[in-house]
Amino acid sequence: MRRRANKMKRSQDISVLLLGSRGREVSAGTGEFYCPACGDMRPYKRKRIGRYFTVYFIPVFQIEKLAEWLQCEVCQKVFPIEVLQHAPPPNPQRILEEVKKDLTAGMSVQQTQIKLRNSGLRPDLMYKVIEVVIGDQRVTCPNCKHEFLAGAVFCGNCGTKLS
Ligand SMILES: [Zn+2]
Ligand SMILES: [Zn+2]
Numbered sequence: 001m002r003r004r005a006n007k008m009k010r011s012q013d014i015s016v017l018l019l020g021s022r023g024r025e026v027s028a029g030t031g032e033f034y035c036p037a038c039g040d041m042r043p044y045k046r047k048r049i050g051r052y053f054t055v056y057f058i059p060v061f062q063i064e065k066l067a068e069w070l071q072c073e074v075c076q077k078v079f080p081i082e083v084l085q086h087a088p089p090p091n092p093q094r095i096l097e098e099v100k101k102d103l104t105a106g107m108s109v110q111q112t113q114i115k116l117r118n119s120g121l122r123p124d125l126m127y128k129v130i131e132v133v134i135g136d137q138r139v140t141c142p143n144c145k146h147e148f149l150a151g152a153v154f155c156g157n158c159g160t161k162l163s
Helices: 002-018 080-084 094-106 109-118 123-134
Strands: 019-035 040-055 058-072 078-080 138-140 147-149
Touching: 019 058, 019 080, 058 080, 058 147, 078 080, 094 123, 094 147, 109 123, 109 147
Parallel strands: none
Antiparallel strands: 019 040, 040 058, 058 078, 138 147
């Protein structure tokens, strides 16, 4: 009887001494986001503070999530997770490069316009971008009237050979 009581007492002491919980900062992944402070796409580190169940003061598993945030790896500023939902404002240089790439790859002016319109670009900017990239270096398909960057051999829309 006395032995059992001793044993119980000891296990209670152990649980008081060795089990607990504490907050702990952990890394919760990385990625790329539009950093409002830098004004550009930046790599981020996602951090989280969780309350951890501890044994011997060593965190074993997370009990609850206390806070989560992102840190820009370039400017080191910290943002709430919701910042990931913010779409970056249109970057003229990036749009220009993409249009150039598409037209060079054989996409027609008309197809490029549809793509830009679907991405939410304002129509006046859309025409301006295409004008800057292609200018009057165009060749028109005699069959479907789609326009291509000069030098294109075949119409990417209907397959007609371009002169
Ligand atoms: Zn930044
Ligand atoms: Zn055609």
